[in-house]
Amino acid sequence: MQVQDRWIHTFEKIFQKCKVQPNEVVRILCETDSRPINVMLSELALARMGAIPVQIKVPSLAVETPVPVRSTGASHVIQNMRPVMDALSGEGLIVDLTVEGLLHAPELPALLGSGARVMMISNEHPEILERLTQDLDLERPVKNGVRLLAKGKSMQVRSKAGTNLRINLEGAQVGGVWGGADRPGLVQHWPGGICLAFPAAGSVNGTLVLNTGDVNLTFKRYLEQPITLHIENDYISHIEGDNLDAELMRSYMKAWNDRDAYAVSHVGWGMNPLARWDALQMFDKTETNGTELRAFAGNFLYSTGANDVAGRHSLGHFDLPLRACTVEIDGQAVVEAGEVIWEAFK
Incomplete structure (x- = not known):
């Protein structure tokens, strides 16, 4: 090259x-x-x-x-x-x-x-x-999103596909990525545009439905069939699905022989309007790390594996950007059916 x-x-x-x-x-x-x-x-x-x-x-x-x-x-x-x-x-x-x-x-x-x-x-x-890398300044909306997370007590995530997830934000570590490491003690990554929370232990319960077209970034693969994850006190208790996507996830998680590979790492949403959900289709797997898919505006990002706040350090890791979810902080919608509510971040 x-x-x-x-x-x-x-x-x-x-x-x-x-x-x-x-x-x-x-x-x-x-x-x-x-x-x-x-x-x-x-x-x-x-x-x-x-x-x-x-x-x-x-x-x-x-x-x-x-x-x-x-x-x-x-x-x-x-x-x-x-x-x-x-x-x-x-x-x-x-x-x-x-x-x-x-x-x-x-x-x-x-x-x-x-x-x-x-x-x-x-x-x-x-x-x-x-x-x-355009003249797009995401610092203000991302920082305001982080403030919402920091002040929030709970996050609720729902979708028409069946997702119904409840996340206690008390004791969570929160952060945001807008794309410029401009002061001492700051880490950023590019592409940017993400608001995240690392929940404390025992904070996440409910059902997460990965629908057709959602993304398994560890495999750099769009899901072709739905998978339902049943989550109890942070841990995936059951991976439901009679299809290849579900079988691949079950196989990969089981291979770690580590219960913490099934636990939540972080949760959040994408804020970058330049990032594309469909971009993964255009590159060979060796050409991309998939960060764009983590950042596309309106995705709900659910990740498994290491979470220092909860005292978990597994190497097993999934990043799972979901489309068409509604994300609420203390009842206030920040993402509605996969669309960022930009007014919430002014």
Whole structure:
């Protein structure tokens, strides 16, 4: 894949959102399996802006899991190696180009606590990043969405397909992604546009119906038949469905031999009107990490696996964006039948 000038411009726009300054030393964290074109584009864009890019490259880890791991946001490549941590720590921008990303990595709190800010550029084909890097400012609506979550006591999610989910927000950790790591202690990822909550233990109960056309991002696959997940005190107690999609999910979860793989990780909704639900259809699985599908406006995002707030650390992980759901915070609709209620975020 050859470098395109327009892609360098795309990466410049991303780094402008991070307020990169001339002569600023910017640390690029990558691994041997990182997408080479994105590493190169980062270096060229930073150099064009007058910054000083410094590449920190670590070996990708051997596969030691019972099944393939995809799109977790929990890279383990740093391995708490002291020389690597020393190089990454301190004030300044870290450009995260690891395959899985540092969003849920065990070392992230220490890096943010040292004064670093982290821009996680998802492992996507540059065409995806180019299409979604426009003059779109999502900071205000996403931050207002996070405030709603922080003040809220409960979230209710329903759909005509049969979803009826109740989520206690008390004690949850909340956050948002709008796409610019512009201050110390902040982590963002691109593409952006997501409001999220990590519920405390025992907070999620009800039924989640994954309907035809909803997405299993771990498999990078649109569902062709419905699946019903019965959830009791955070844990999927039964995966209902007599079809291939349900069988694949049952098989993958069972392979972990870990009860916490069945538990909720985070819940939230997408806020990016440029992101497309149907974009996954246009790329081979090796060309996308699926972050666009997490962010498309109006999706309800339900995820399983690791949740630090609840004390769960499973590597098993599903990100499941659902369409046509209504999401309410304390009775106030923020998403109605898959459409963002933008008035709620002003």
